[in-house]
Amino acid sequence: MRRGLLAWDQSEVPASVLDARVEKCRNGMRDAGFDALLIYNNFPRPAAVSWLTHFVPYWSQGVLLIPNAGAPEYFVSLSNRVAGWVAETSHMGDIISTPRLGADLANRLDGAKRIGVVELNRLPGGIARPLLDGLPGIELEDATIMFRAVRHPADGTEFTLTRKAAALARTSLDAALAAGDYARSGALIAAIEGPARLAGAEEVIVELAPDLDDNATLRRIDGDLILADRYAVRLSLAYKGHWVRIGYTHDKHTDGVALWLAENPMTASGESAVDGIKIQHTLLEACVGSTPLSAVSELPEGAVGIANLTLVIEGATHLVSIPVLKDAGVVSPLA
Amino acid sequence: MTPIHQERRRRLMAAMDEEGCDAVLVYGNAWQCDYLRYVTDFPPIEGEALALFFSDGQTRIFVGSASDAARAKFETPYAEIIQCDDLTGDVCDELGRLGNRTIASAPASLMPFGLMSAVAAENVEDGTPMIDRLLLIKSPIEIEAVRRAADIADRGYRVFMEACRIGRPEYELVADIETFFRETGCPENFMILGSGGVEVRGMHPPGERRIQAGDLVTTELTPAIDGYYAQVCRTLVVGEPSAAQLDAFDVYIEAVEAGHAVLRAGVTAGEIAKAENDVFRKYDLGIYCTSEYTRVRGHGVGLFVDNPPHILEDVETILPAGATVIVHPNTYHPAVGYMVLGEVAVVTEDGYETFCTLPRKLLSVAA
Numbered sequence: 001m002r003r004g005l006l007a008w009d010q011s012e013v014p015a016s017v018l019d020a021r022v023e024k025c026r027n028g029m030r031d032a033g034f035d036a037l038l039i040y041n042n043f044p045r046p047a048a049v050s051w052l053t054h055f056v057p058y059w060s061q062g063v064l065l066i067p068n069a070g071a072p073e074y075f076v077s078l079s080n081r082v083a084g085w086v087a088e089t090s091h092m093g094d095i096i097s098t099p100r101l102g103a104d105l106a107n108r109l110d111g112a113k114r115i116g117v118v119e120l121n122r123l124p125g126g127i128a129r130p131l132l133d134g135l136p137g138i139e140l141e142d143a144t145i146m147f148r149a150v151r152h153p154a155d156g157t158e159f160t161l162t163r164k165a166a167a168l169a170r171t172s173l174d175a176a177l178a179a180g181d182y183a184r185s186g187a188l189i190a191a192i193e194g195p196a197r198l199a200g201a202e203e204v205i206v207e208l209a210p211d212l213d214d215n216a217t218l219r220r221i222d223g224d225l226i227l228a229d230r231y232a233v234r235l236s237l238a239y240k241g242h243w244v245r246i247g248y249t250h251d252k253h254t255d256g257v258a259l260w261l262a263e264n265p266m267t268a269s270g271e272s273a274v275d276g277i278k279i280q281h282t283l284l285e286a287c288v289g290s291t292p293l294s295a296v297s298e299l300p301e302g303a304v305g306i307a308n309l310t311l312v313i314e315g316a317t318h319l320v321s322i323p324v325l326k327d328a329g330v331v332s333p334l335a
Numbered sequence: 336m337t338p339i340h341q342e343r344r345r346r347l348m349a350a351m352d353e354e355g356c357d358a359v360l361v362y363g364n365a366w367q368c369d370y371l372r373y374v375t376d377f378p379p380i381e382g383e384a385l386a387l388f389f390s391d392g393q394t395r396i397f398v399g400s401a402s403d404a405a406r407a408k409f410e411t412p413y414a415e416i417i418q419c420d421d422l423t424g425d426v427c428d429e430l431g432r433l434g435n436r437t438i439a440s441a442p443a444s445l446m447p448f449g450l451m452s453a454v455a456a457e458n459v460e461d462g463t464p465m466i467d468r469l470l471l472i473k474s475p476i477e478i479e480a481v482r483r484a485a486d487i488a489d490r491g492y493r494v495f496m497e498a499c500r501i502g503r504p505e506y507e508l509v510a511d512i513e514t515f516f517r518e519t520g521c522p523e524n525f526m527i528l529g530s531g532g533v534e535v536r537g538m539h540p541p542g543e544r545r546i547q548a549g550d551l552v553t554t555e556l557t558p559a560i561d562g563y564y565a566q567v568c569r570t571l572v573v574g575e576p577s578a579a580q581l582d583a584f585d586v587y588i589e590a591v592e593a594g595h596a597v598l599r600a601g602v603t604a605g606e607i608a609k610a611e612n613d614v615f616r617k618y619d620l621g622i623y624c625t626s627e628y629t630r631v632r633g634h635g636v637g638l639f640v641d642n643p644p645h646i647l648e649d650v651e652t653i654l655p656a657g658a659t660v661i662v663h664p665n666t667y668h669p670a671v672g673y674m675v676l677g678e679v680a681v682v683t684e685d686g687y688e689t690f691c692t693l694p695r696k697l698l699s700v701a702a
Contacts, residue, residue, distance in 0.1 A: 001366070001525040001557075001640070003513070005506040006540045044365035044381060058527065058540040059366070079630045081537040088542075121423045121449025122383075128448040140448075186520045194514030198507055205380060206517075207402075217409040218402070220380050222561065224520035236381075283401055291382060295401040295420075 002043045002058040004202040004238070008089045012240060013054050017157045018091045021052050025066060028150040029143075034116040036109055037066040037143055040123055045290035048118055048147065049074075050241035051158075055090030056202065063101055063127065064092070065108065073108070075101050102127040106134025116143030119289055148288050153302020158242065159325075162304045165201075165239035166323045166334060169246040172196035173235050177250060185210055186224035192235055203238040209319060212249060216310065216317045232319035234308075236293075243292040245285075245306045247321030280317070281310040284324075284331075299326035304334055336413055339476050339561060340376040344392060346474070347374060350465055351390050357436040358389045359462050360426070362445050369638035370441045370466050372562050377411050379403045385426045385450075386414075387438075397426050423449030430455040441466045470637055471644075472657040477563060478681055481637070481659050484565035485679050485690035487521050487558045492567055492693055499552055499700050501573060505530055505541035516558055525557035525564065525640040535672040536628070538665075548574050548702040553675045555663075557640050564636050567691055568663045568675040574702030583668040584697040587676045590614040590664035591695060594633065594646070598662060598680065598687045604650040608632040611664045612648060620668070629666035636661055636679055658682040 029037050041049040042061040049064045050056045053072060062076035071093025076086065080097040087095060098104045105127075109115060115135075117123055120142040132140065154162075176191035189206045196204045207218040211228035218234050234247030285293040286305035299305045304325045311318040323334040336344075351359065363371025364383035372378050374388045375396055382400030384407070394414035398404040404418035419425040427450060430438070439462025440446055450456050473481065491512050498511035505528060516524050527538040530552045538553055546552065550573045557566040570587075572580055594611040611632045612624040623629065633646030636659050644652035646662060654660065663677025678691035 001523070003509050003524065003526045003540055005543070007542050042364070042366050044379075044383065059525075061366075079537075079626065081628070081630075082539060084536075085539045121421075121447055123448040124444060125446040125448060125451040126444030128451065186518045190514045190517040193517050194510055197510030197513055200506065204513075207380075207406075215409060217405050219406040219409060220522050221520070222522045285401075291400070293381070 002056065002203055004197055004204065005200045006056055006058060006089055006202060008054050008091070009240075012161060013157055015091045017155060018052060018054060020155070022066065022072060024150045025052060025147070026068065028146045029066065029068060029116065032116060032143065032146045034114050034141070034143065034146075035068055035112040037116045037118065038105065038123075039064045039066070039118045039147075039290065040127070041290060045122075046241065047243075047287050047292045048151075048290040051151070051287075053090045053092045054241065055086060055092065056241050061101070061124070061127075063105060065105065075105055075108075077101060100130065102130030103134055106131050109135060109138075112138070114141060116141050116146060118143050118147045120144070122290075144289060148300070151288060152300040154304050154325075159304065161240055161242040162244060162323065163334065165237055165242045165244045166246065168196060168199050168201060168239055169235050169237040169244050172199065172201075172237070173233070173246055173248065177233075177248070182227055184224050184226060185221045188227065188233065189221065192233070196235070196237055201237050201239055202241070203236075203243075205236040207234045207236070208232065212317055212319070216319060218247070218319065230316070234319065234321050238292065243287065244323045245293070245308065245321040246323070247308065247319055249318035249320065251316070251318075278312040279309055280312050283308040299324070299331060301326055301329070307331065337376065337561070339480060342474050342476050343373055343376070343469070346469055347388065347466075348390060348392065350469060351439075354439065354462075354465055355437060356390065356439050356462065356465070358387050358433070358438045359466070360430075360438055360440040360459060361386050361388070361466070362440075362442065362447065364445070367442075367445065367639055369470055369642065372638050373466060373470060375411060375414060376562075377407050377414070378562060380406070383422065385422060387426075387429065395429070397422055397429070423447045423453075426450060427453040427455045430459070439465060467643060470639075470642060471635065472655050473637060473659055473681070474657070477637070478657070478659065480561045480563035481565050481679060481681070482690045484521075484558050484560040484563050485567070487516065487519055487560060488556050488565050488567040488679075489690075489692050490519075491515055491524075491556050491558060492554075492569055495554060495556065496571060496698065496700050499546060499571065499573060501548055501702060502545050504543045504545050506543065508546075509541045512556065521558045521560060523559040525566075526554060528552065528554040529673050531672065533670070533672045536667050537673055538675070546573055549577075551580065551672050551674065553665075553673055555665075555675060557636070562638050564638075564640050565659075565679040565690070566636055566640070566661045566677070567679070567693060568661070568665060568677040569693060569698055570674045570676060571698040571700055573700055576697050576699055577671075580671050581697055583671045584674055584676075586614060586618055586620065586668070587664055587674050588695055591662060591676050594662035594664065595680065595687060598654070598660075598682060600654065600656040600682055600684045602654055604644040604646045604652045604654065605648045607654075607662060608646045608648045608650070611646075611662065615664070615666075623666045623668065632664055633660055633662040633677060635659065654682050656682055656684050
């Protein structure tokens with residue numbers, strides 16, 4: 001559950017930036033002929049709504065309604081007592097606190113002819129069913145592609161906050177690894193997560209492959225495991241709705257290799273830039289909808305994202321994750 | 336496969352046999368994965384997943400996130416893992432291939448539109464009540480997991496008390512707790528808090544407000560062990576509690592004890608809520624038991640932080656032995672602000688058992 005710092009600092013994300021994003025979205029709606037756009041959110045899927053309003057839920061679920069004129073309206077299952085907190089941490093119009101999201105949205109949309117829904121197929125049935133029941137004769141239309149088209153390129157605010165998230169993640173990870181050797185997973189995870197949260201991270205997920213020579217799967221550790229000589233650690237961190245991942249291999253016998261790789265991961269073509277290093281697998285992720293980071297076959301132009309690389313160096317597996325950006329068709333590390 | 340999951344599978348297969356069910360289809364995401372975890376033992380961390388569990392124990396997990404899929408392959412070697420670019424589309428295709436089998440799905444409220452509207456899912460029945468019954472009654476091995484989570488929650492609250500110092504912003508308190516939980520190997524926690532005085536009407540995620548002398552600081556800590564959550568709610572004062580704060584908190588102590596006094600197998604959720612609310616009504620504070628001031632007077636806990644039943648006067652769910660619930664009369668008090676009190680308990684035939692070692696009183700830390 002989300003329990004890091006959730007706050008809106010207008011010097012970081014000015015209201016005018018959010019207004020411009022809503023307007024961009026509204027242009028897409030006009031082109032598609034939608035009277036209204038609906039965007040679902042819960043805390044695993046906060047990204048589309050936070051991009052438009054800065055709001056990130058810690059719990060429960062809601063639907064943002066973008067009418068063809070006027071401020072976005074937020075229908076949320078949180079109780080009315082929390083509406084003040086929602087308003088404090090976001091930039092939106094009316095906040096409608098209701099346990100009947102679908103039915104109340106249907107009432108609000110009475111008279112609308114064409115309603116787009118971002119990621120329609122993923123809309124929970126408990127919302128979709130009463131929404132459809134309350135809008136006889138109306139067919140909901142999938143607006144996923146429309147939203148993807150307006151979501152990128154990233155604006156200056158997104159670049160700035162992604163860089164801040166990356167710096168926070170890098171500092172937390174480097175400081176923890178520099179502080180000494182860790183025999184067990186709990187001590188290492190705590191040494192990374194604590195400082196990251198103290199520095200204002202909204203969310204922190206530390207995954208480990210505790211014995212990289214045995215298995216190279218990164219996973220959240222439930223318990224306290226022994227760390228082998230070679231392990232991989234990946235920190236996924238959110239700051240004010242902006243997600244990054246930084247991952248290294250920690251190898252007691254090749255200090256510095258992973259850090260060096262993080263700075264020099266690939267050429268523009270995705271090939272290894274260094275002799276003797278084989279890129280075994282590349283997973284690119286970007287924010288293209290409601291999920292903060294989704295696997296993509298290629299980054300949208302102008303997007304920030306994450307490159308997750310599985311490298312083989314002298315027969316040994318290394319896992320590296322770094323923030324990247326795509327500019328003029330070239331993917332490179334986010335400086 | 337862990338012993339706790341072996342036991343869940345045994346109970347699930349027995350329930351499916353009783354209902355004449357060939358397979359169950361369950362959904363889960365990083366927010367709510369209790370149905371999915373019960374059936375597969377797999378919790379998504381970032382994305383969402385659907386799973387088909389067959390009456391012979393065969394399990395297929397359809398995973399949306401690439402990271403989750405890699406992890407699922409490692410953590411659930413007894414299941415077939417299918418990573419999907421189109422989660423609902425791929426599951427619809429699978430349902431189409433399964434043909435004329437009796438399939439029950441859960442939970443209905445979260446099942447994606449792409450599935451509920453698909454022709455292939457037309458004959459899928461709602462299996463939510465069947466799995467809700469399984470989620471409600473914990474086996475001894477599940478209760479042991481709740482007990483361990485309750486122990487971590489207690490210890491976490493003591494860390495919270497140490498963290499609660501004048502001048503610290505709320506989010507630093509949470510950072511200290513999370514550091515402690517990770518050190519102990521606990522990967523997950525639900526936590527909200529409130530700090531301040533009579534102006535505070537509830538709890539929320541941590542913000543930048545700094546702790547001040549005289550503050551009431553409320554929190555509910557809800558760590559999870561092996562997927563099972565246990566919750567503790569306590570209120571502390573920074574400095575010596577005032578007479579008004581102590582007087583106000585006496586109502587909460589009386590209410591939580593009234594709720595626990597009726598807690599036993601066979602009682603309804605509504606009867607517990609009424610016992611709590613009657614105390615508030617006795618002191619002309621009944622209005623603070625309404626939805627304007629409070630959400631619920633307690634709830635179930637287990638593989639989700641907020642399982643049914645909600646402890647509300649109009650909820651007629653009968654609590655069986657083995658249910659794990661928290662009775663908490665958390666609400667606003669007009670004299671001092673928002674206060675909370677409660678801890679997880681296991682319902683027994685003749686009462687309840689709680690694992691909490693924290694005193695039921697208004698706590699305080701040095702100013």
